Amino acid sequence: xxxxxxxxxxxxxxxxxxxxxxxxxxxxxxxxxxxxxxxxxxxxxxxxxxxxxxxxxxxxxxxxxxxxxxxxxxxxxxxxxxxxxxxxxxxxxxxxxxxxxxxxxxxxxxxxxxxxxxxxxxxxxxxxxxxxxxxxxxxxxxxxxxxxxxxxxxxxxxxxxxxxxxxxxxxxxxxxxxxxxxxxxxxxxxxxxxxxxxxxxxxxxxxxxxxxxxxxxxxxxxxxxxxxxxxxxxxxxxxxxxxxxxxxxx
Amino acid sequence: xxxxxxxxxxxxxxxxxxxxxxxxxxxxxxxxxxxxxxxxxxxxxxxxxxxxxxxxxxxxxxxxxxxxxxxxxxxxxxxxxxxxxxxxxxxxxxxxxxxxxxxxxxxxxxxxxxxxxxxxxxxxxxxxxxxxxxxxxxxxxxxxxxxxxxxxxxxxxxxxxxxxxxxxxxxxxxxxxxxxxxxxxxxxxxxxxxxxxxxxxxxxxxxxxxxxxxxxxxxxxxxxxxxxxxxxxxxxxxxxxxxxxxxxxxxxxxxxxxxxxxxxxxxxxxxxxxxxxxxxxxxxxxxxxxxxxxxxxxxxxxxxxxxxxxxxxxxxxxxxxxxxxxxxxxxxxxxxxxxxxxxxxxxxxxxxx
Numbered sequence: 045x046x047x048x049x050x051x052x053x054x055x056x057x058x059x060x061x062x063x064x065x066x067x068x069x070x071x072x073x074x075x076x077x078x079x080x081x082x083x084x085x086x087x088x089x090x091x092x093x094x095x096x097x098x099x100x101x102x103x104x105x106x107x108x109x110x111x112x113x114x115x116x117x118x119x120x121x122x123x124x125x126x127x128x129x130x131x132x133x134x135x136x137x138x139x140x141x142x143x144x145x146x147x148x149x150x151x152x153x154x155x156x157x158x159x160x161x162x163x164x165x166x167x168x169x170x171x172x173x174x175x176x177x178x179x180x181x182x183x184x185x186x187x188x189x190x191x192x193x194x195x196x197x198x199x200x201x202x203x204x205x206x207x208x209x210x211x212x213x214x215x216x217x218x219x220x221x222x223x224x225x226x227x228x229x230x231x232x233x234x235x236x237x238x239x240x241x242x243x244x245x246x247x248x249x250x251x252x253x254x255x256x257x258x259x260x261x262x263x264x265x266x267x268x269x270x271x272x273x274x275x276x277x278x279x280x281x282x283x284x285x286x287x288x289x290x291x292x293x294x
Numbered sequence: 295x296x297x298x299x300x301x302x303x304x305x306x307x308x309x310x311x312x313x314x315x316x317x318x319x320x321x322x323x324x325x326x327x328x329x330x331x332x333x334x335x336x337x338x339x340x341x342x343x344x345x346x347x348x349x350x351x352x353x354x355x356x357x358x359x360x361x362x363x364x365x366x367x368x369x370x371x372x373x374x375x376x377x378x379x380x381x382x383x384x385x386x387x388x389x390x391x392x393x394x395x396x397x398x399x400x401x402x403x404x405x406x407x408x409x410x411x412x413x414x415x416x417x418x419x420x421x422x423x424x425x426x427x428x429x430x431x432x433x434x435x436x437x438x439x440x441x442x443x444x445x446x447x448x449x450x451x452x453x454x455x456x457x458x459x460x461x462x463x464x465x466x467x468x469x470x471x472x473x474x475x476x477x478x479x480x481x482x483x484x485x486x487x488x489x490x491x492x493x494x495x496x497x498x499x500x501x502x503x504x505x506x507x508x509x510x511x512x513x514x515x516x517x518x519x520x521x522x523x524x525x526x527x528x529x530x531x532x533x534x535x536x537x538x539x540x541x542x543x544x545x546x547x548x549x550x551x552x553x554x555x556x557x558x559x560x561x562x563x564x565x566x567x568x569x570x571x572x573x574x575x576x577x578x579x580x581x582x583x584x585x586x587x588x589x590x591x592x593x594x595x596x597x598x599x600x601x602x603x604x605x606x607x608x609x610x611x612x613x614x615x616x617x618x619x620x621x622x623x624x625x626x627x628x629x630x631x632x633x634x635x636x637x638x639x640x641x642x643x644x645x646x647x
Contacts, residue, residue, distance in 0.1 A: 115383070122361035151353065
């Protein structure tokens, strides 16, 4: 019998810490599929910082470094400057990347650090139990905004892809979602393009992936997908925000 | 050894680091260590290395973490408030068993403090600083030549024990010029191999993981205890100190860094006046030279610790003396430097008691 579906080689045969129905698992797998397809597992070094991705160093077969909360782009910078020929990527959540690690993110982009960031945006702190994230929507109920996020008190959510695309150092930035099969295919293509951007030495690349958190949103996996489509997508429109690869090809 | 050149302490640290095989430096501007970064910025590109001015001390130390985990000899430098910011990263570096060298050119504190020399970061350097059970190798040079020499030692020992090493100088040492000679540069192929580093598996070996997270308590304890074993070896094998006229001394000073040089002059003055004084100068602050201090406590009548702080190392001196003899303290802080005459007077005060 022909095998039509299997575990990517770059994906370790371990149990993940993700909750049932959460789309982190899909994104983790997509990265591994891309590593396989590019033949880069042996050259890759991943960085897994604090958050739901904190155990991600167990999920991949490539070399991995765990990082302090928010510091993954700095750690990745250190690795890349030592081994410029390696494929260096981080896998970060929204609390990690857009709150405590905003400075590291912005400056890695400004330096056009030749690394790739997989940015998982689920509008909440997942690992610590559902606190407000910088990406939480106005009105969103979380453990630390029990009456909903109020603009007067907590301000507005940050659109990181839009913000980073204003920097000259950014080479490739796209926002995708993993709510449906067509979008999952687009997400994989974006991750592949971002890695290719790094291999071509074009500079900083980031793929923002809209993801669900059924546990902390208090929804079933299916309701969570609907909530993502109805609430997150209008706030965080999908699309390519910066693409120096295509521009040069035109 | 090459011929001597006149150099600032901060520059000597940078030159010695590059000769020790350091090709990656990550820093953030702060007085009074600026010459170090400036020298690196000028020299690293010429020698095929990386100088990177980070967006913060926090980012810089995490770049050090990444580069150290990738197997490089890597350095960062800062001064007191900046070193405070680096503590999170230093704890992670220690927890992940990564070697690196951190320079602290100490200035007066707390808070923003001042920019004049001080030794008030002793507790931070030797008693943790960041969270968790961990140690740093802490070297305290007292001259520009010793700064240069200890950089090589720090890189070697950091690699040997897979842990961060700190060189703690004060603003005076960083800024002053003295003649210094350097060792021949180490060839890259002579640097220690790091089979644990993350540089890609090449599909030839199992993956390497750089990490300090262990959610199973017995696993974490086991790793911490293995590290403790290494620390115990260091306490036995890596203590460095200098003794000056201690054999017959009634009063033994304990002082490190620049202050030890001033104290040495005070010892000479006291000896000229017929008073038997001596000096023990710790060169490693951790591991602390407790054994020699305890031994000398059998013959000396008293100890006087002199520091540019309100009294930090004196606690370790008391632990070392362990009640055998009285241990006194004299210090200035906030950027003030104890003067030779004042130290002499202080010693006489206790001798007359």
